[in-house]
Amino acid sequence: xxxxxxxxxxxxxxxxxxxxxxxxxxxxxxxxxxxxxxxxxxxxxxxxxxxxxxxxxxxxxxxxxxxxxxxxxxxxxxxxxxxxxxxxxxxxxxxxxxxxxxxxxxxxxxxxxxxxxxxxxxxxxxxxxxxxxxxxxxxxxxxxxxxxxxxxxxxxxxxxxxxxxxxxxxxxxxxxxxxxxxxxxxxxxxxxxxxxxxxxxxxxxxxxxxxxxxxxxxxxxxxxxxxxxxxxxxxxxxxxxxxxxxxxxxxxxxxxxxxxxxxxxxxxxxxxxxxxxxxxxxxxxxxxxxxxxxxxxxxxxxxxxxxxxxxxxxxxxxxxxxxxxxxxxxxxxxxxxxxxxxxxxxxxxxxxxxxxxxxxxxxxxxxxxxxxxxxxxxxxxxxxxxxxxxxxxxxxxxxxxxxxxxxxxxxxxxxxxxxxxxxxxxxxxxxxxxxxxxxxxxxxxxxxxxxxxxxxxxxxxxxxxxxxxxxxxxxxxxxxxxxxxxxxxxxxxxxxxxxxxxxxxxxxxxxxxxxxxxxxxxxxxxxxxxxxxxxxxxxxxxxxxxxxxxxxxxxxxxxxxxxxxxxxxxxxxxxxxxxxxxxxxxxxxxxxxxxxxxxxxxxxxxxxxxxxxxxxxxxxxxxxxxxxxxxxxxxxxxxxxxxxxxxxxxxxxxxxxxxxxxxxxxxxxxxxxxxxxxxxxxxxxxxxxxxxxxxxxxxxxxxxxxxxxxxxxxxxxxxxxxxxxxxxxxxxxxxxxxxxxxxxxxxxxxxxxxxxxxxxxxxxxxxxxxxxxxxxxxxxxxxxxxxxxxxxxxxx
Amino acid sequence: xxxxxxxxxxxxxxxxxxxxxxxxxxxxxxxxxxxxxxxxxxxxxxxxxxxxxxxxxxxxxxxxxxxxxxxxxxxxxxxxxxxxxxxxxxxxxxxxxxxxxxxxxxxxxxxxxxxxxxxxxxxxxxxxxxxxxxxxxxxxxxxxxxxxxxxxxxxxxxxxxxxxxxxxxxxxxxxxxxxxxxxxxxxxx
Ligand SMILES: Nc1ncnc2c1ncn2[C@@H]1O[C@H](COP(=O)(O)OP(=O)(O)O)[C@@H](O)[C@H]1O
Ligand SMILES: [Mg+2]
Numbered sequence: 001x002x003x004x005x006x007x008x009x010x011x012x013x014x015x016x017x018x019x020x021x022x023x024x025x026x027x028x029x030x031x032x033x034x035x036x037x038x039x040x041x042x043x044x045x046x047x048x049x050x051x052x053x054x055x056x057x058x059x060x061x062x063x064x065x066x067x068x069x070x071x072x073x074x075x076x077x078x079x080x081x082x083x084x085x086x087x088x089x090x091x092x093x094x095x096x097x098x099x100x101x102x103x104x105x106x107x108x109x110x111x112x113x114x115x116x117x118x119x120x121x122x123x124x125x126x127x128x129x130x131x132x133x134x135x136x137x138x139x140x141x142x143x144x145x146x147x148x149x150x151x152x153x154x155x156x157x158x159x160x161x162x163x164x165x166x167x168x169x170x171x172x173x174x175x176x177x178x179x180x181x182x183x184x185x186x187x188x189x190x191x192x193x194x195x196x197x198x199x200x201x202x203x204x205x206x207x208x209x210x211x212x213x214x215x216x217x218x219x220x221x222x223x224x225x226x227x228x229x230x231x232x233x234x235x236x237x238x239x240x241x242x243x244x245x246x247x248x249x250x251x252x253x254x255x256x257x258x259x260x261x262x263x264x265x266x267x268x269x270x271x272x273x274x275x276x277x278x279x280x281x282x283x284x285x286x287x288x289x290x291x292x293x294x295x296x297x298x299x300x301x302x303x304x305x306x307x308x309x310x311x312x313x314x315x316x317x318x319x320x321x322x323x324x325x326x327x328x329x330x331x332x333x334x335x336x337x338x339x340x341x342x343x344x345x346x347x348x349x350x351x352x353x354x355x356x357x358x359x360x361x362x363x364x365x366x367x368x369x370x371x372x373x374x375x376x377x378x379x380x381x382x383x384x385x386x387x388x389x390x391x392x393x394x395x396x397x398x399x400x401x402x403x404x405x406x407x408x409x410x411x412x413x414x415x416x417x418x419x420x421x422x423x424x425x426x427x428x429x430x431x432x433x434x435x436x437x438x439x440x441x442x443x444x445x446x447x448x449x450x451x452x453x454x455x456x457x458x459x460x461x462x463x464x465x466x467x468x469x470x471x472x473x474x475x476x477x478x479x480x481x482x483x484x485x486x487x488x489x490x491x492x493x494x495x496x497x498x499x500x501x502x503x504x505x506x507x508x509x510x511x512x513x514x515x516x517x518x519x520x521x522x523x524x525x526x527x528x529x530x531x532x533x534x535x536x537x538x539x540x541x542x543x544x545x546x547x548x549x550x551x552x553x554x555x556x557x558x559x560x561x562x563x564x565x566x567x568x569x570x571x572x573x574x575x576x577x578x579x580x581x582x583x584x585x586x587x588x589x590x591x592x593x594x595x596x597x598x599x600x601x602x603x604x605x606x607x608x609x610x611x612x613x614x615x616x617x618x619x620x621x622x623x624x625x626x627x628x629x630x631x632x633x634x635x636x637x638x639x640x641x642x643x644x645x646x647x648x649x650x651x652x653x654x655x656x657x658x659x660x661x662x663x664x665x666x667x668x669x670x671x672x673x674x675x676x677x678x679x680x681x682x683x684x685x686x687x688x689x690x691x692x693x694x695x696x697x698x699x700x701x702x703x704x705x706x707x708x709x710x711x712x713x714x715x716x717x718x719x720x721x722x723x724x725x726x727x728x729x730x731x732x733x734x735x736x737x738x739x740x741x742x743x744x745x746x747x748x749x750x751x752x753x754x755x756x757x758x759x760x761x762x763x764x765x766x767x768x769x770x771x772x773x774x775x776x777x778x779x780x781x782x783x784x785x786x787x788x789x790x791x792x793x794x795x796x
Numbered sequence: 797x798x799x800x801x802x803x804x805x806x807x808x809x810x811x812x813x814x815x816x817x818x819x820x821x822x823x824x825x826x827x828x829x830x831x832x833x834x835x836x837x838x839x840x841x842x843x844x845x846x847x848x849x850x851x852x853x854x855x856x857x858x859x860x861x862x863x864x865x866x867x868x869x870x871x872x873x874x875x876x877x878x879x880x881x882x883x884x885x886x887x888x889x890x891x892x893x894x895x896x897x898x899x900x901x902x903x904x905x906x907x908x909x910x911x912x913x914x915x916x917x918x919x920x921x922x923x924x925x926x927x928x929x930x931x932x933x934x935x936x937x938x939x940x941x942x943x944x945x946x947x948x949x950x951x952x953x954x955x956x957x958x959x960x961x962x963x964x965x966x967x968x969x970x971x972x973x974x975x976x977x978x979x980x981x982x983x984x985x
Contacts, residue, residue, distance in 0.1 A: 046908065048843065048905060049901060049904060049905060049908075050904040050905060050908030050933075051908070051933050052933055052934065072933075072934075073933075073934060074934070075934070075935070076934060076935035076936065076937060077933070077934060077935070077936045077937070078936075078937040078938075079936065079937065079938035079939065079959055079960075079961065079963055080938075080939065080959075080960060080961050081924065081926075081938070081939030081959070081960045081961075082926055082937040082938055082939050083926070131858070131877060133905065133906045133907075133908075134864070134906055134907050134908075134909070134964065135909065135958075135962050135963050135964045136908065138905070140844075140856075143842075145840055145841065145842050145844075145855060146840070146842050146844050146855060146856045147840075147841075147842025147843060147844065148842065148843050148844060148905075151905070153961070153963050154961040154962040154963050155961040155963070396979070396982065396983070399983065400982070522942075
């Protein structure tokens with residue numbers, strides 16, 4: 001019996017579908033498993049000890065079958081996203097993770113002896129779990145004792161957790177819903193070229209996505225400015241025509257006609273000089289005009305582009321931003337759009353102008369004298385070669401020095417922002433040394449750049465001049481022979497100098513173009529991203545949020561196989577207050593994130609008055625839920641604007657009421673600018689507690705049906721907290737409230753309490769119930785009391 | 797905490813001039829240090845690491861390195877699956893050779909990442925870079941998302957590269973790369 005050595009490759013790449021099926025079938029038959037009994041298969045790609053080695057796990061009703069390759073992987077290991085040239089065809093087999101990685105080229109066909117097989121009966125296995133390693137996972141079965149059976153790299157994580165989930169179901173004898181298996185079968189590869197999408201949630205194949213398509217899409221943003229575009233192009237044309245006339249006038253017309261006293265302009269030197277001046281002025285005027293119009297338009301286009309992106313961003317879910325660090329995202333959008341702006345202003349217009357010039361000049365030259373024209377183009381290949389060789393290097397050096405400047409800047413900004421710390425610990429010397437090092441680095445990079453650019457440009461100049469000299473020499477000879485008038489030669493030289501600039505530019509624009517198209521693509525990526533939390537088409541819109549909140553069997557994790565919430569069941573009665581307590585990191589904030597549908601649950605459901613949140617429109621949720629979150633945020637703007645953020649149309653009085661309830665009124669009035677104080681970036685620095693009170697005021701003003709307070713009063717002193725609580729109490733009455741608090745006293749009004757520990761609700765009930773139980777909650781209370789007593793002692 | 801651990805901490809601090817401060821810190825931190833006198837490691841039949849410490853058996857523990865990049869084999873935190881620390885192994889020399897080997901092996905289980913010996917090709921296209929490299933685990937091909945944070949220096953010379961799935965690849969010393977290889981990656985650093 002012969003097996004192809006590497007299952008991964010065969011199956012994944014569909015090199016030989018028949019053979020891969022046979023290989024799998026043979027392994028199965030070796031283990032005594034019938035294909036129809038297979039519930040799930042997973043091909044793990046890492047050995048437990050490290051290194052790449054295949055292990056096939058097969059789950060059936062009889063238990064777990066393991067086939068373990070004896071050899072380390074030979075050939076190459078290809079991870080997700082890497083385009084493979086050879087497999088134009090792609091087939092997604094049930095047992096294969098599309099794209100979790102594959103090994104290539106079965107270098108040696110191996111025999112069945114290369115696989116050791118094993119069967120662990122279902123009844124012997126207590127559990128099958130996944131241990132998270134760094135960038136990998138370990139599958140551990142618990143029989144009499146724990147045992148690591150296989151390891152896999154990150155890409156297989158969600159499949160592995162499905163295996164473990166399925167195992168639980170098999171073990172408990174539960175039925176397996178077919179959707180569970182279907183979910184993983186989603187196409188993750190580009191239908192056109194078979195390349196795996198680098199990111200499954202972004203159905204974009206970078207290979208098949210055409211630059212020209214992006215370009216076309218970018219140009220669409222210019223459609224509203226059609227008229228301007230037409231005018232600009234017309235002006236460019238005029239500019240080019242005027243500019244092209246000048247060499248002819250200064251050369252042939254001036255010397256061969258006016259000065260030589262022949263032809264149409266014989267003797268009319270004044271007229272010719274006048275014409276030259278006129279054309280130069282016109283060309284300049286047209287140039288200025290189109291430059292101005294074009295810049296104005298480009299700015300509007302980029303502005304539109306940015307607003308489109310920003311609008312698109314607003315509808316994306318939180319997790320999109322969390323995956324891509326918002327700060328970077330914003331800088332990137334800004335940089336990318338600036339780049340596009342430059343491209344539209346400089347790149348595109350120069351491209352058109354230069355193209356017109358090149359075509360125009362070449363035609364004119366050929367018409368004047370084709371032999372001399374060929375001579376003109378003689379040094380050109382050399383120039384192009386040099387530019388192509390040297391410019392990337394120059395670019396790299398410039399990039400390097402640019403990066404060092406950034407390092408320098410961020411170092412300076414760090415140490416200025418941290419001045420307080422630097423001074424407090426007396427570390428000025430150290431900072432100076434650090435600065436010195438970074439500065440020297442920068443100086444070195446800058447010098448190298450200058451050296452290279454200092455050599456290249458003179459050489460380029462010489463080369464260009466060489467072309468001129470060739471023409472002078474050859475043309476001079478022709479003049480001597482009487483074959484050519486002097487003015488014509490002069491015309492030639494002028495045209496030739498006019499030609500080199502545009503050609504150099506054309507040479508560079510290719511790189512620039514693809515660079516800018518990448519920028520465009522990144523911008524469109526945001527526009528195209530599909531929000532994970534998305535309204536259904538027939539989403540129910542509620543004018544008010546009514547009824548109890550119910551969580552049934554909710555499981556949720558930010559990443560696959562790292563569930564933060566595990567099977568939560570909870571009920572909040574309408575109009576009551578639920579208190580959530582638990583250690584930090586227990587998953588309390590996550591719980592409220594899921595309730596307010598900032599994230600979608602992985603399993604189970606959240607229901608408002610019996611309706612699944614997934615069936616509700618997002619506006620019916622957002623309009624009726626007010627969250628004061630742990631992470632407080634103030635926007636740039638006045639305090640009043642900050643409070644009225646959600647309801648910009650509210651009256652001044654309402655703002656004042658809200659801030660009074662939130663205990664913010666007093667401190668705001670103490671500020672010299674009162675409610676007009678500008679806060680946020682660059683504005684007045686509020687303390688943590690003050691910001692917190694602002695966000696409470698914001699939520700109060702929103703007047704929600706469901707108020708969520710996530711450690712809303714944590715950074716306030718006890719006295720202020722009590723004040724706010726008293727004010728809030730009146731407001732809260734009759735509203736559903738979920739409050740998370742560290743200080744248990746904050747929750748004394750809660751009708752119902754839930755203790756969260758490690759993503760599970762370990763206790764629930766009223767305060768007195770829980771105390772009577774003498775469990776976790778009682779423990780927390782005891783500790784809390786002790787801490788309070790300590791406080792009293794300290795204060796006394 | 798056993799007195800031994802404090803003694804151990806004191807011993808260590810003797811080389812440092814700020815001895816009393818360190819002792820105070822050690823006392824306050826109350827960290828359990830494991831060495832051959834108070835702990836013994838073994839591999840279970842299932843291939844899991846088990847440790848006995850102060851007469852207590854812990855089956856299935858995992859070795860976390862405190863400095864996975866700069867000093868992988870020192871200050872090894874021995875933890876259970878519930879992430880409870882049983883103790884810290886200050887250095888491998890605190891145990892016999894066989895145990896040291898066992899611990900190193902367990903580190904490999906947790907931190908396995910191919911080390912790049914030679915870069916074959918790095919190509920950028922549309923915000924992703926495609927890498928081909930020779931590593932100590934054979935040739936690998938992977939895809940890295942553009943942007944900040946995917947390729948970073950974790951020590952002055954050690955480069956950590958993270959692909960689209962979070963798989964990690966390591967260039968142990970980027971200064972040792974050839975000029976050609978360095979040029980391939982320079983733009984990403
Ligand atoms: N956006 C996120 N991505 C990944 N993990 C997260 C995210 N937010 C929180 N976590 C993790 O989830 C766990 C629970 O966090 P959280 O719900 O904020 O706890 P709590 O509010 O109870 O202190 C923590 O281990 C935290 O590291
Ligand atoms: Mg929290």
